[in-house]
Amino acid sequence: MSARQPPDSNQPDRKSDAATRAGLVIVNYGKNLLVEDDDGALYQCVARRGLQQLACGDAVDWQPTGEQAGVVEILQPRNTVLLKADGRNRQRPLAANFDQVVIEAATEPAMDAFLIDKYTIAAELAGATPLIIINKADLLSAADRQSIESLMQEFRAIGYRYLFTSALENTGIDAFRDQLTGRTSILVGQSGVGKSSLIKRLLPEQDIAVGRLSTASGQGKHTTTTTTLYHLPGGGNLIDSPGVRDFRLGEVDPNTLGNGFREFIPHLGRCRFNDCLHLTEPGCAVIEAVNAGRISERRMESYRRLQSQ
Numbered sequence: 636m637s638a639r640q641p642p643d644s645n646q647p648d649r650k651s652d653a654a655t656r657a658g659l660v661i662v663n664y665g666k667n668l669l670v671e672d673d674d675g676a677l678y679q680c681v682a683r684r685g686l687q688q689l690a691c692g693d694a695v696d697w698q699p700t701g702e703q704a705g706v707v708e709i710l711q712p713r714n715t716v717l718l719k720a721d722g723r724n725r726q727r728p729l730a731a732n733f734d735q736v737v738i739e740a741a742t743e744p745a746m747d748a749f750l751i752d753k754y755t756i757a758a759e760l761a762g763a764t765p766l767i768i769i770n771k772a773d774l775l776s777a778a779d780r781q782s783i784e785s786l787m788q789e790f791r792a793i794g795y796r797y798l799f800t801s802a803l804e805n806t807g808i809d810a811f812r813d814q815l816t817g818r819t820s821i822l823v824g825q826s827g828v829g830k831s832s833l834i835k836r837l838l839p840e841q842d843i844a845v846g847r848l849s850t851a852s853g854q855g856k857h858t859t860t861t862t863t864l865y866h867l868p869g870g871g872n873l874i875d876s877p878g879v880r881d882f883r884l885g886e887v888d889p890n891t892l893g894n895g896f897r898e899f900i901p902h903l904g905r906c907r908f909n910d911c912l913h914l915t916e917p918g919c920a921v922i923e924a925v926n927a928g929r930i931s932e933r934r935m936e937s938y939r940r941l942q943s944q
């Protein structure tokens with residue numbers, strides 16, 4: 636037997652089975668991963684060569700290589716995944732195995748209804764439920780509140796929940812916690828809306844960095860740079876993610892996009908043409924529903940915008 640040959644080369648399965656343990660990816664720092672075992676202990680891991688990109692929330696099999704270190708060997712199939720484009724415009728997994736996408740917005744930075752739409756569609760296409768949080772409620776004038784309420788009525792009509800919170804004044808936090816209990820949620824939204832601030836309210840013991848809004852630009856300073864999974868005391872997990880300027884949906888088949896609009900679903904399959912894209916086709920059941928006031932014009936406009944991107 637050559638010295639370079641691994642000692643277990645005749646029985647690779649037995650060896651790896653014996654040493655392999657189940658784990659949960661808590662943070663992905665790029666090359667390095669923080670993996671939690673079934674007992675809640677944390678290990679600094681690297682992925683074995685050739686393994687696909689891992690994400691926060693991934694279920695993995697890994698092998699210890701030292702006291703608190705290991706190598707991730709196997710990625711378990713994902714129930715859900717959210718992708719994001721990296722600097723080179725390649726799609727990378729941001730987080731996996733969540734069942735709820737919490738879309739956080741505020742008036743500072745200015746609310747972007749199209750961004751909220753895109754997140755609801757990403758959630759639906761991933762197979763997760765959207766929840767909308769309007770944070771910084773303490774900053775809202777009566778007029779702000781009214782215009783936000785009327786936008787939220789659109790989302791409510793679709794079947795989405797929304798809540799007002801203030802991380803600053805500690806309001807709406809209990810209602811928010813209720814929506815998180817027993818689920819794995821990912822918190823998304825523009826930089827500076829207060830995602831980390833809300834998590835701090837839910838987990839006061841944790842050391843969570845919070846950024847400052849530059850008053851000059853109204854843009855959030857990018858504070859959270861890694862996606863991290865936190866366990867909630869009442870059960871459930873919450874994943875904090877770095878804020879975005881813009882969120883792109885990535886590659887979606889034009890024929891599939893309509894499935895991301897939950898309010899389109901009852902009308903899909905009722906168009907004259909099987910391959911109807913609901914843009915200008917005659918006999919389109921979705922366009923009829925818009926004309927009849929059953930689908931919001933604004934959401935339809937978002938649909939058209941996404942189809943043309």
Ligand SMILES: Nc1nc2c(ncn2[C@@H]2O[C@H](COP(=O)(O)OP(=O)(O)OP(=O)(O)O)[C@@H](O)[C@H]2O)c(=O)[nH]1
Nearest residue numbers: 771801802803827828829830831832846858859878
């Ligand atoms: N007035 C007010 N300010 C808030 C509230 N929540 C957060 N902020 C402030 O908003 C700024 C940004 O908060 P973060 O929690 O860092 O925002 P974030 O969404 O995590 O930002 P990124 O990590 O960059 O994505 C901080 O200065 C917070 O103090 C709130 O409810 N009301």
Ligand SMILES: [Mg+2]
Nearest residue numbers: 830831858859
């Ligand atoms: Mg943050």
Ligand SMILES: [Zn+2]
Nearest residue numbers: 906911913919
């Ligand atoms: Zn149609």
